[in-house]
Amino acid sequence: MTDPILELKDVHSGYGSIKALKGISLRVYPGEVVAIIGANGAGKSTTLMTICGIVKAERGQVIYKGQVINTLLPEKLPTLGLCQVPEGRRIFPRLTVMENLRLGAFYRKDTDEILKDIQKAYEMFPILGERKNQEGGTLSGGEQQMLAIARALMTKPKVLLLDEPSLGLAPIIVQQIFNIIDRINKEDGTTILLVEQNANLALQAATRGYVVETGQITLEDDSTSLLANPKIRAAYLGE
Amino acid sequence: MDYFIQQLINGITLGGIYALIALGYTMVYGVIQLINFAHGEFFAAGGYVGVILLSYFAGRGLMETHPWICLGMSFMLTMGYCAFLAMGVEKVAYLPLRNQSRLAALLSALGVSIFLSNALMLTQGVFDKPYPGELFNGGWEFGLVTISYLQVMIVTMTIVLLVSLNILVFKTKMGMAMRATAQDKTMSALVAIGSNRIISLTFAIGAGLAAAAGIMVGLYYGSVRYDMGFVPGIKAFSAAVLGGIGNITGAMLGGLIIGMVEIFGAGYISGQYKDVFAFIILIAVLYFKPTGIMGVNVDDTRV
Numbered sequence: 001m002t003d004p005i006l007e008l009k010d011v012h013s014g015y016g017s018i019k020a021l022k023g024i025s026l027r028v029y030p031g032e033v034v035a036i037i038g039a040n041g042a043g044k045s046t047t048l049m050t051i052c053g054i055v056k057a058e059r060g061q062v063i064y065k066g067q068v069i070n071t072l073l074p075e076k077l078p079t080l081g082l083c084q085v086p087e088g089r090r091i092f093p094r095l096t097v098m099e100n101l102r103l104g105a106f107y108r109k110d111t112d113e114i115l116k117d118i119q120k121a122y123e124m125f126p127i128l129g130e131r132k133n134q135e136g137g138t139l140s141g142g143e144q145q146m147l148a149i150a151r152a153l154m155t156k157p158k159v160l161l162l163d164e165p166s167l168g169l170a171p172i173i174v175q176q177i178f179n180i181i182d183r184i185n186k187e188d189g190t191t192i193l194l195v196e197q198n199a200n201l202a203l204q205a206a207t208r209g210y211v212v213e214t215g216q217i218t219l220e221d222d223s224t225s226l227l228a229n230p231k232i233r234a235a236y237l238g239e
Numbered sequence: 240m241d242y243f244i245q246q247l248i249n250g251i252t253l254g255g256i257y258a259l260i261a262l263g264y265t266m267v268y269g270v271i272q273l274i275n276f277a278h279g280e281f282f283a284a285g286g287y288v289g290v291i292l293l294s295y296f297a298g299r300g301l302m303e304t305h306p307w308i309c310l311g312m313s314f315m316l317t318m319g320y321c322a323f324l325a326m327g328v329e330k331v332a333y334l335p336l337r338n339q340s341r342l343a344a345l346l347s348a349l350g351v352s353i354f355l356s357n358a359l360m361l362t363q364g365v366f367d368k369p370y371p372g373e374l375f376n377g378g379w380e381f382g383l384v385t386i387s388y389l390q391v392m393i394v395t396m397t398i399v400l401l402v403s404l405n406i407l408v409f410k411t412k413m414g415m416a417m418r419a420t421a422q423d424k425t426m427s428a429l430v431a432i433g434s435n436r437i438i439s440l441t442f443a444i445g446a447g448l449a450a451a452a453g454i455m456v457g458l459y460y461g462s463v464r465y466d467m468g469f470v471p472g473i474k475a476f477s478a479a480v481l482g483g484i485g486n487i488t489g490a491m492l493g494g495l496i497i498g499m500v501e502i503f504g505a506g507y508i509s510g511q512y513k514d515v516f517a518f519i520i521l522i523a524v525l526y527f528k529p530t531g532i533m534g535v536n537v538d539d540t541r542v
């Protein structure tokens with residue numbers, strides 16, 4: 001296989017005295033969809049935040065395209081093609097939909113392309129076009145998730161990290177969102193690292209998966225094997 | 240009636256100046272939830288740099304030949320100087336405390352305020368420094384109402400600055416980034432907005448506006464003094480609180496109201512209490528509506 005586009009090597013991190021990650025190692029290869037599943041508080045979000053440099057890695061390395069990135073400032077990473085849609089979507093509530101999208105392209109200088117990309121976002125999510133002058137905070141949960149994804153796409157990511165995109169959404173919206181994720185991966189070739197509580201959903205979308213428990217990877221396998229694994233079925237698929 | 244109109248004009252002039260200062264408090268609070276107690280010192284520094292430059296131009300006779308160019312240059316250089324001063328202060332005194340408690344930064348701000356005010360005293364002396372006197376004498380008279388050229392200049396300049404600021408904050412990409420930083424710094428970083436840069440910019444803009452106000456006050460009252468930042472600083476802070484701290488439109492409105500109340504209070508109640516009215520308003524706002532006129536709730540900060 002080729003080199004991983006994103007790799008974590010024995011990453012430790014946390015919040016002051018709380019050790020949230022205790023040696024996470026994982027690899028994501030170009031073009032893959034990889035899932036991270038685990039219970040509440042296992043450290044899934046912390047893993048993504050550590051990759052993005054928001055939470056500092058205390059030990060170990062985060063390597064993106066062969067470069068150690070955990071020493072860089074977090075705001076540098078989207079310019080390299082690494083972007084996250086965080087848990088809870090974090091739309092800028094008092095900026096309009098259009099402004100939220102525009103800020104996704106904050107570092108870009110290609111004004112004409114940016115305008116085209118905003119139009120593309122409206123084609124991908126027509127509801128955002130209808131709501132473009134509305135404040136982000138007034139959107140429904142599903143619309144906010146769409147906006148969060150569209151905003152992240154404005155950074156032109158090579159690797160997209162998604163934290164619980166299905167959280168709190170109706171099944172039909174979840175289906176839409178996952179169709180889009182699939183499209184982003186297939187059509188644009190964007191690599192995706194997907195965190196989900198909904199293990200079933202995540203493993204159907206992904207080719208491989210990692211299981212996180214209390215800050216450590218306890219299992220790593222193909223999605224099909226994980227879906228068939230009795231332990232996983234018992235712990236995460238509610239059987 | 241004439242008296243009323245005269246007071247109204249004076250009130251607008253003063254209110255605009257307070258609005259300019261209040262913006263610095265409110266914008267800095269909006270992005271980092273810090274009451275920058277040193278903000279009044281940027282205003283004072285502006286008053287001094289202004290008088291130094293204008294006196295220099297006047298001494299060379301340039302004020303007579305090119306008054307507008309001299310004035311424009313003085314404003315620009317002064318605002319630039321104070322903007323850099325504020326960015327320096329931010330780097331030295333606030334940035335290292337960013338992840339500490341808010342109280343730490345607040346105390347640091349108090350320290351900076353004392354430091355800057357003393358630096359001004361030591362370098363410029365304790366006595367009033369007069370602005371070159373012959374600037375903008377005269378005005379228009381309508382019966383008993385006088386509008387001086389100086390007032391027109393100050394109000395015009397204030398409007399230009401306030402409109403420019405609104406365009407910057409609400410129409411440009413930098414302004415968007417500023418509002419985003421105020422709303423969610425982590426998310427801002429995830430879309431490549433470096434909050435330190437934006438915070439630095441916010442300090443610079445706030446101090447630039449305060450510096451312009453400093454020159455205006457110097458021109459208006461004819462002189463500056465090293466401790467001139469203190470009282471107007473607190474009044475402008477009251478204006479920012481009145482408008483809803485963190486809210487830009489609120490600060491403009493608050494400044495105007497405080498200026499009006501001060502002038503009308505002095506004119507119709509008592510001139511000796513003119514400094515008291517702003518504080519009465521501050522206390523009343525904090526008591527009855529701590530979120531101010533435009534504020535929604537205290538945690539809902541906005542730029």
Ligand SMILES: Nc1ncnc2c1ncn2[C@@H]1O[C@H](COP(=O)(O)OP(=O)(O)OP(=O)(O)O)[C@@H](O)[C@H]1O
Binds near residue numbers: 019020041043046
């Ligand atoms: N800001 C924080 N300060 C202190 N502790 C935190 C913070 N954020 C997370 N933690 C702790 O770190 C651990 C891992 O949290 P994390 O948010 O990564 O879990 P998660 O797997 O994403 O959970 P969930 O599925 O509920 O989102 C938890 O024990 C949590 O309490």
Ligand SMILES: [Mg+2]
Binds near residue numbers: 045046087163
């Ligand atoms: Mg989480």
